Amino acid sequence: MKHLLSTHDLSIDNIVAILDTADHMTEINARPVAKVPALRGRTVASVFFEDSTRTRLSFESAAKRLSADTMTFSAASSSVNKGESLRDTIETLSAMGVDAFVVRHKSSGVPAAITQWTGASVINAGDGWHQHPTQALLDTYTITRSFGLKDSLQGRSIAIVGDIKHSRVARSDIDVFTRLGAEVILVAPPTLLPHNIATWGVKTASSIDEVVGKVDVLYMLRMQFERMDSGVIPGLAEYSSRFALTPARARLLSPHALVMHPGPMNRGIEMVVDPSDLPGSRILQQVANGVSVRMAVLFTILGGGATATLQQGVDA
Amino acid sequence: MQNPSTEILGADDVSRAITRIAHEIIERNSDLNSVVIVGMQTGGTWIAERLCEAIERITNGTVLPLGAVDISMYRDDFSLRPIVLSAPTDIPVDLTERRVVLVDDVLFTGRTVRAALEALNDHGRPRAVQLAVMVDRGHRELPIRPDYVGKNIPTHPTDEVSVSVNGVFVTTHAESV
Numbered sequence: 343m344k345h346l347l348s349t350h351d352l353s354i355d356n357i358v359a360i361l362d363t364a365d366h367m368t369e370i371n372a373r374p375v376a377k378v379p380a381l382r383g384r385t386v387a388s389v390f391f392e393d394s395t396r397t398r399l400s401f402e403s404a405a406k407r408l409s410a411d412t413m414t415f416s417a418a419s420s421s422v423n424k425g426e427s428l429r430d431t432i433e434t435l436s437a438m439g440v441d442a443f444v445v446r447h448k449s450s451g452v453p454a455a456i457t458q459w460t461g462a463s464v465i466n467a468g469d470g471w472h473q474h475p476t477q478a479l480l481d482t483y484t485i486t487r488s489f490g491l492k493d494s495l496q497g498r499s500i501a502i503v504g505d506i507k508h509s510r511v512a513r514s515d516i517d518v519f520t521r522l523g524a525e526v527i528l529v530a531p532p533t534l535l536p537h538n539i540a541t542w543g544v545k546t547a548s549s550i551d552e553v554v555g556k557v558d559v560l561y562m563l564r565m566q567f568e569r570m571d572s573g574v575i576p577g578l579a580e581y582s583s584r585f586a587l588t589p590a591r592a593r594l595l596s597p598h599a600l601v602m603h604p605g606p607m608n609r610g611i612e613m614v615v616d617p618s619d620l621p622g623s624r625i626l627q628q629v630a631n632g633v634s635v636r637m638a639v640l641f642t643i644l645g646g647g648a649t650a651t652l653q654q655g656v657d658a
Numbered sequence: 659m660q661n662p663s664t665e666i667l668g669a670d671d672v673s674r675a676i677t678r679i680a681h682e683i684i685e686r687n688s689d690l691n692s693v694v695i696v697g698m699q700t701g702g703t704w705i706a707e708r709l710c711e712a713i714e715r716i717t718n719g720t721v722l723p724l725g726a727v728d729i730s731m732y733r734d735d736f737s738l739r740p741i742v743l744s745a746p747t748d749i750p751v752d753l754t755e756r757r758v759v760l761v762d763d764v765l766f767t768g769r770t771v772r773a774a775l776e777a778l779n780d781h782g783r784p785r786a787v788q789l790a791v792m793v794d795r796g797h798r799e800l801p802i803r804p805d806y807v808g809k810n811i812p813t814h815p816t817d818e819v820s821v822s823v824n825g826v827f828v829t830t831h832a833e834s835v
Contacts, residue, residue, distance in 0.1 A: 362743075366728065369746045375780040380731035408731075641731075 343643055345464045347454050348473045349517045357518060358493040361483050363638035364631070370407065371634055381410035384441045384644050389432070390467070391417040391447045396605055396629055397467050397476070401444045404636035410644070413440070428452070429459050436460040441644055445469070463643045471508055477604055478514035480635040482522065484628050485559055488600055496523035501553040503529040503585055504563030504612055507536050507574075511604045512563060516544060527553055529585065533574040549584045555594040562587055562603045565611050578611055588614040600624050663818075666811055667826040672792065675808035676705065679790055680712035682806050683759055690720055692785070693757045698774055699728040699744040701763035701821065705792055709761060725749040727760075732773035747777065754782035759806075763821035765791040768802035792821045 343356065352360075370378055386405040388398050398414070405412045415435065417423075422431060432443070442463040445453045450470035457464045468474040485500070486492065500519050506512045506528050519526050526544040528535060535546065547553050554560065565581065575581045587601065592615045595601070601623045607613045617623040667675070687693050690713075697706025703726050710724045728747045760774055771789060778784060790806035795813040809826065813819060818829040 366731075366743055366746045369748070370731070373780055374752075374782070378731035378780070379776070 345453075345457055346475050346639055346643065347457070347464065347466045349475045349478050349514045350473075352475070352518075354493075354521055357479065357482065357522070360479055360635070360638045360642055361486065361493075363641060364479075364483050364634045367404075367407075367634040367637040367641070368631070370637075371630070377407050377409060379409045380641060381405070381408040381644050384410040385413060385439055386410045386442045386444060386640065386644075387413040387415060387435050387440045387462075388444045388467075389415045389435070389446075391422075391428075391445075391452075392468070394446055394467070396632065397446065397474075398444075400629070400632040401465075401467060401476075401636050401640075404633050404640055407633070408637055408640060408645075410441075410640065413438070428456075432456050432459045436462060442640065465639060465643065468510055470510065472510050472513065474510040474514050474604075476632070476636055476639055477511050478518040479639065480628060480632045481511075481515055481561070481602065481604070482518050483635050484602065484624050484631050485519075485600065486522075487631075488624060488627075489558070489598075494523050495519060498523075498558045499525040499527065499556065500559040500561060501527045501529050501547070501550075501557040502561045502563060503550055503553075503587075505534045505566050506530045506539075506563070507534045508566045509563050515561065516542060520544065527557065529553055531575060531581070531585070550587065550591060551584075554587075554591050555596065557599060558596070559600045559602060560587065560595065562601065562607075562612050564604065564606060565608050582611055582614065586612050586614045589619070591615075592620055595620075595622060598622070602628055605629070661830055663820070663827040663829040665825055665827055666793075667809055669824050672808070672821075672823060672825055673708075675792065676708045677712050677716075679806040679808065680709050680716055683709070683788075683790070684713060684716060686788070686805070687757055689757070690717070690722070692755070693759060694723045694725060694751060694753060694784075695759050695761060696725040696727050696749065696778070698760065698762040698770065699726050699730075699747070702761040703745075704823070705763060705790075705821075706761040709759070709790070723751045725751075727774055727777050729770055729773035729777050732776045734769060734773065749778075749781045752782045753778060753784045755785050756782070758784045758787045759790055760787055761790045763792050764819050765789070765794045765802075765804050765807075766797055766819075768798045768800035771802050772800050793819055793826055795819050 390398050402412050440462045444465045444467045446467040447469050450472035452469050453464050453466040466473055502512050516526055527547055528544055529547045529550055599622050601620050603625050617625050695706045695710050697703035710722055714721050726748045728744050730743050788805040791804045792808035794804055794807045794810045797815050816831050820827045
């Protein structure tokens, strides 16, 4: 595997292999010294053109626990402000000797474009509404391991609640969950569902009350104000009344049901209940698993005998 | 051409070797309660289990902690070949001040043992590490020697040595003879 741009690039066997590798990483993360020399001498550059706390830090700790060197680029404090183009930025970093770029950008397709400008591997850490493949892998890892499963979600029902239309997390999750056999139910107002939803092979519901007592996993999405055109929902109060997880609704959850959220949470909007009051909450487990799964992805991409690419473009 | 493999030790010989090594471990470690047996994934783990059982039998009930170590993330040849993960590491106790008996099936170049020593250090600082192997086939590339050996077998570097409960077999490849 050279790049990870989309969950669609991964076969079920690839997914299962990454999750198995993540089990090794979880064992390492539980040690007193949570560090192995596996990626010594490799360099991982985080290139973030959009804000992020957990994904960027999660990838950085993953790289460090495998002993890779890390570089961090954030657009806000870079020469992008002097007008440097994306391509020049990538070629400049490549010339310093980068083995893998971890890329987040507000436009869909940017990570794929970057693969044409560098010989290094590219890992998509979220692009526009398109994909967030490592989030889907860590969510799948969290769900399978919580239920004692290995390689299938057959017979499990997962409701994804909230702003599906603007969510790359939902797109990646839906792809992986359905291919592993889960029944996926999308819960959102019609204005927050993609127009081609009929082709996705999922069910829909128009209120959280229709699903809350029945599902194995309740996956709450963040209300994305920054991507919202005005007018897609009548108002936040109206939204909360039909789509928020409240203490009253939380009491209706099955005893074994998991509650998940990719973060950051909007408390009081989609999460009215305090997740620390929910025995089924896996929200912090998702964060911990994120490091293990990203270690597995970096190890899969960089541990396979690839050699450092000291760059193309310089020698030309 | 697939050459036939030669049986060097039979199943009974392997079993006797394990019992003998168990006696040697007891003899050499007067403070047996500080000993931890750690098998190397995956070839050494079954031998480590059998050693623990033999020690329990011989001492009438001393059960030593049994662990397993996966060294794939500590290899020094990542850039030469892909790393294949075996089963995860499982070290049940802090190794600080313990005497660790590291167990593997075949000792060859010594590189996996080097990696295992580095891996063990991430679980504490053992007082001592001893090495037990079923077969020492020579051709060391590092200053590493075993403390307990089932059988010394002279081999050609291209020979394949396989160890299981059924015995020890050596396959010689045509181009090496």
